[in-house]
Amino acid sequence: MSANDPIDDKITSGYHHSYWNDSTAPLEYNTLDSDTIADVLIVGGGIAGLTTAYCLSKSGRRVILLEDGYLGSGETGRTTAQITYALDDRYYDLERFFGEEKSKLAAQSHKQAIEWINSVVTIEDIDCHFNRVDGYLFTDPSDKEENLDKEFDAARRAELPVDLVKYIPGLPQSKKRRALRFPNQAQFHIMKYLKGLADAIITMGGKIYTNSHADSIDKTGAKANGYTIRANHIVMATNTPVNDIVTMHTKQFAYRTYVIAAKVPKGILPYAMWWDTGNQNSKWVAKPYHYVRLEPLDKNFDLLISGGEDHKTGQADQENSTEEQRYENLIVWTKEHFPYFDDIEYKWSGQVMEPVDSLAFIGKNPGDDNIYIITGDSGNGMTHGTLGGLIIHDIIMGNPNEYSNLYDPSRITLPTGIDYLKEVGNMTYVMAKDWLSSGNVKEVNDLPAGKGVVISKGLNKIAVYKDTDGTIHSCSGVCPHLGGVLQWNDDEKSFDCPLHGSRFTAFGTVINGPAISDLKKSV
Numbered sequence: 001m002s003a004n005d006p007i008d009d010k011i012t013s014g015y016h017h018s019y020w021n022d023s024t025a026p027l028e029y030n031t032l033d034s035d036t037i038a039d040v041l042i043v044g045g046g047i048a049g050l051t052t053a054y055c056l057s058k059s060g061r062r063v064i065l066l067e068d069g070y071l072g073s074g075e076t077g078r079t080t081a082q083i084t085y086a087l088d089d090r091y092y093d094l095e096r097f098f099g100e101e102k103s104k105l106a107a108q109s110h111k112q113a114i115e116w117i118n119s120v121v122t123i124e125d126i127d128c129h130f131n132r133v134d135g136y137l138f139t140d141p142s143d144k145e146e147n148l149d150k151e152f153d154a155a156r157r158a159e160l161p162v163d164l165v166k167y168i169p170g171l172p173q174s175k176k177r178r179a180l181r182f183p184n185q186a187q188f189h190i191m192k193y194l195k196g197l198a199d200a201i202i203t204m205g206g207k208i209y210t211n212s213h214a215d216s217i218d219k220t221g222a223k224a225n226g227y228t229i230r231a232n233h234i235v236m237a238t239n240t241p242v243n244d245i246v247t248m249h250t251k252q253f254a255y256r257t258y259v260i261a262a263k264v265p266k267g268i269l270p271y272a273m274w275w276d277t278g279n280q281n282s283k284w285v286a287k288p289y290h291y292v293r294l295e296p297l298d299k300n301f302d303l304l305i306s307g308g309e310d311h312k313t314g315q316a317d318q319e320n321s322t323e324e325q326r327y328e329n330l331i332v333w334t335k336e337h338f339p340y341f342d343d344i345e346y347k348w349s350g351q352v353m354e355p356v357d358s359l360a361f362i363g364k365n366p367g368d369d370n371i372y373i374i375t376g377d378s379g380n381g382m383t384h385g386t387l388g389g390l391i392i393h394d395i396i397m398g399n400p401n402e403y404s405n406l407y408d409p410s411r412i413t414l415p416t417g418i419d420y421l422k423e424v425g426n427m428t429y430v431m432a433k434d435w436l437s438s439g440n441v442k443e444v445n446d447l448p449a450g451k452g453v454v455i456s457k458g459l460n461k462i463a464v465y466k467d468t469d470g471t472i473h474s475c476s477g478v479c480p481h482l483g484g485v486l487q488w489n490d491d492e493k494s495f496d497c498p499l500h501g502s503r504f505t506a507f508g509t510v511i512n513g514p515a516i517s518d519l520k521k522s523v
C-alpha cells in the first residue's frame, strides 16, 4: 500500500471496512521466502481457497496456499455470510436453464454445503457464531405474487423442505405478507470461520503464505516474491480467474452490492434471514434484491445487517444514482421493513460475479488439465465457495463427484441467450460510450482532495487522484485487461472497470482481477 492510498488492500478490497474485518485481527501468516514444491498450489485465501486447502490437507495432500493480502482480504471479508440454499436466482429459472433434475441437483449441493460447514465447525471446534436460522423470501412490490407460488412449486420439486407461510417473523404487522420459509439455513462470523479453517490446515501440515502475490501462473506452478512454487495441480481460487484472459469473462458479469449495519437491542428481532425477490423493473440482468440478517454483537445488542441496491460494476451512473447514494436507498428500504434500524455503525460494498446461468463455475479451467477454477459465485459464495473446495478435492483425488458436471466451467447453457445478449450488448455500449466521453483537464484543477476522475488527454485516458495533501497522482485510465475505460468509485475510492470488474486503488494497484497488473504510471 502506498502512503496516502485510501485502500489498504492487504486488509480489504475497498476503503470501507466490513464489520467482519473490523472485529477480528488481520489473518497474517509468513511470506513465501524460498523455492518450494507441493502436490497442490492454491491461489487465493478466501472461503473457496481455504476450503480447498482444508479438504486436500485432510486427504493427505501437501498444499501451499498463496494470498497476496491477508486471509479474507478479498470479497469473503466483505460478505454478509448467509449460508443458504434459497439461492439468489429462482429455482424456476434453474429449471428453465438446466431442467428439473439438475435444478434438484443444484438444490441438494447447496444443502450439502451447509451440512458440511456445520460438521467442520463441530469437528474443528470453530467458535464463529455458527447458528441455524430460518430464511424468509417475500415478493418485491415489482414482482408478481404468483411467482412466489411458482418458486414454492419449483423448490418442492427440487426436494427442499420449504413452506408457504402467511406471517414473517421480524417484519411489522403492517408488512404482513406471504413468504416462503426455508428452514434450518445458517449464518456465521466469516473471519472467525476462516481463522478456524486456517488453523486446521496448518495443524494438518498445510502451508499458508500471505503477502505473497502469485504470478507467472502456468501448469507447472507459479512464482511469488521471486520464488518458484512447483505443483502437480494449481487451483485458482481468486474469485475471478486471473489466469484466463477471455473465456470465463464472457460467461459471468461483475456487479457491486451494498451493505449497511446498525445496532438493535437484543431480543427485538429473531435470528433469521430475510430476502425480497428483487426489483423486476431494474435495467440489470441480475435483478437487485435485498438481503438481511442479524449477527450477535454483545450482551445488549445485535447487529442488523442489510444489503442490496446492486448495479453493474463501474456503471452506477446509468441509473442516475451514485455508489454513495446506494446506501441512502438501502437505509430507506431497511427502515421501512425494520423500523428498529437506526444509526449506521458500518457500511461497505463488495463485488459479486454473476454467472449468466445462475450457477458457479467449478472445475478444470477450459483447455487446461491441471489448472482449476472456482468462480461465478453470485450472492451464494458461502455455499458455492464451499462446493468449490469439495468438488475440486474430488477431481484431484480421482473420486466421483455427483455435482462436477453441473458446475463444469466448460458447460454451455443455451436457454440463457437473451440475458447473455443483454450483458454483451451492455459491454459494447459502455466501451463505446466511455471511449467517447470522460472528464477534461479543467476537472482536475477543480478536483477536491480525496477524489479521483478519469480524463481524456489527446487519445489517452488518464486516471487522476488528488490525495488528502492535495498531491495529484496519475495513472493510465485504461484497464490493462482488455482496454475498458475506468470509472472513479468515490465510495470505495477505487478505479473500477465496467467491462469485467477489474478494480484498482487510487494509486493504481490492482485489487480485483481479471487484470493481473497495476495501472501504468502516467506523467
Ligand SMILES: Cc1cc2nc3c(=O)[nH]c(=O)nc-3n(C[C@H](O)[C@H](O)[C@H](O)COP(=O)(O)OP(=O)(O)OC[C@H]3O[C@@H](n4cnc5c(N)ncnc54)[C@H](O)[C@@H]3O)c2cc1C
Residues within 6 Å of the ligand: 043, 044, 045, 046, 047, 048, 049, 066, 067, 068, 069, 070, 071, 072, 073, 074, 075, 076, 077, 078, 079, 080, 081, 082, 083, 084, 212, 213, 214, 215, 237, 238, 239, 242, 257, 258, 259, 307, 349, 350, 351, 352, 374, 377, 378, 379, 380, 381, 382, 383, 384, 385, 513
Ligand atoms: C457485500 C456482499 C455480500 C455477500 N453476501 C453473501 C451471503 O450472504 N452469502 C453468500 O453465500 N455469499 C455472499 N456473498 C458472496 C461471497 O461473499 C463471495 O462469493 C465469496 O466470499 C467469494 O469467495 P472467494 O474465496 O471465491 O473469493 P475471495 O474472497 O475474493 O478470495 C480470493 C482471494 O484471492 C486473492 N488473490 C487474487 N489474486 C491473487 C494472486 N495473484 N496471488 C495471490 N492471491 C490472489 C485475493 O486477494 C482474495 O483474497 C456476498 C458478497 C458481497 C460482496
Ligand code: FES
Residues within 6 Å of the ligand: 479, 480, 481, 482, 483, 484, 497, 498, 499, 500, 501, 502, 513, 514, 515
Ligand atoms: S476488466 Fe476486462 S477490460 Fe477491464
